Amino acid sequence: MNYIRNCILGMSMYVPDRILTNNELEKMVDTSDEWIYSRTGIRERRISTENTSVLGAKSVEKLLNKLNKDPKDIDLIIFSTITPDNNTPSCACLVQKTIGASNATAFDLNAACTGFIYGLVVADALLSSEKYRNAIVIGSEMLSKIIDWKDRNTCVLFGDGAGVAYIERSKNGHKIVDTYTRSVGEKSDSLVSAAVPISNFILGESVNSDFSIHMDGREVFKFAVSSMVEGIDVLLKNNNISIKDIKFIVPHQANKRIIESASQRLKIDVDKFFINLHKYGNTSAASIPIALTELSESQNLSKGDLIILVGFGGGLTYGSILIEW
Numbered sequence: 001m002n003y004i005r006n007c008i009l010g011m012s013m014y015v016p017d018r019i020l021t022n023n024e025l026e027k028m029v030d031t032s033d034e035w036i037y038s039r040t041g042i043r044e045r046r047i048s049t050e051n052t053s054v055l056g057a058k059s060v061e062k063l064l065n066k067l068n069k070d071p072k073d074i075d076l077i078i079f080s081t082i083t084p085d086n087n088t089p090s091c092a093c094l095v096q097k098t099i100g101a102s103n104a105t106a107f108d109l110n111a112a113c114t115g116f117i118y119g120l121v122v123a124d125a126l127l128s129s130e131k132y133r134n135a136i137v138i139g140s141e142m143l144s145k146i147i148d149w150k151d152r153n154t155c156v157l158f159g160d161g162a163g164v165a166y167i168e169r170s171k172n173g174h175k176i177v178d179t180y181t182r183s184v185g186e187k188s189d190s191l192v193s194a195a196v197p198i199s200n201f202i203l204g205e206s207v208n209s210d211f212s213i214h215m216d217g218r219e220v221f222k223f224a225v226s227s228m229v230e231g232i233d234v235l236l237k238n239n240n241i242s243i244k245d246i247k248f249i250v251p252h253q254a255n256k257r258i259i260e261s262a263s264q265r266l267k268i269d270v271d272k273f274f275i276n277l278h279k280y281g282n283t284s285a286a287s288i289p290i291a292l293t294e295l296s297e298s299q300n301l302s303k304g305d306l307i308i309l310v311g312f313g314g315g316l317t318y319g320s321i322l323i324e325w
């Protein structure tokens, strides 16, 4: 019996054409292709000249064309990002304007690299309320604008891009079976990019205008491995299934060594993880929807396959989603 569930009906992605290779970075900071590839698995990343909302809108236009959907029928636009074009208007409202989704409710969401997972969880809950029939969930970032291009600790890691999912209450599609999210605000200092500094006529001149990403790499690495393992384990336990039942895991694409460490802890082959970070680096909220788009286009998924999306990032935040393809 096929019941109505919240289903992903399609995925799409957009990345800018400009490729920034490790060899180019060697000319900018004291680093090497050997160091970057062996410590992270990254070979190259994309760099955009267009802002975050534009990247997101381009991924959405591709998806709506693919699914032959009328923008006027979209009920919800959720845009996950830590690199919005503005404080206001939101990127979601800018996408709404660009695509002409005049009947939608649109808002941004910030959960850093877990943003797409959080976005899907919010969409899943709002669709279940039956006040909305469908949603597009976008993960889009122009991280290049908040990177200190003189800091070798961070500038080699990140890239720009966007990915999107279309979700609908439907009998057909890729079912959202279960979700899990957590946040760890106590560890907020481990990964920081400041917003506009406090400044008004009483306080006087602003003192800090450094918006770039700062990170305790080792601390975030440890958190990443343990949160990925927890996110996967919880879904397996809650749904009474084993890791053997899972066809693919689509992790946040931060560092190949993080994924390898998680696979060792889970006692599974690393090949169960879909990895494309060598091409795009860490694109934060965009990384999981870009990876899921590429996996779905690879012909390696069949109807009924179980997959897990798992993410972690600034906040700190983490979460996972079980999908029946």
Ligand code: UT7
Binding pocket: 030, 031, 032, 035, 036, 039, 040, 113, 152, 153, 154, 156, 191, 215, 216, 217, 218, 220, 221, 224, 254, 255, 282, 284, 312, 313, 314
């Ligand atoms: O999306 C979530 C956000 N972020 C993450 O998930 C990142 C999590 N952390 C990581 O992926 C890793 O910790 C990094 C890739 C950031 C760093 O790798 P690591 O193996 O933890 O290196 P490290 O920070 O311990 O640094 C080792 C050495 C240091 O030199 P010394 O002190 O040993 O002389 C660094 O200064 O590597 C040096 N180093 C570099 N060398 C060449 C740091 N960055 C570079 C670089 N090129 N780009």
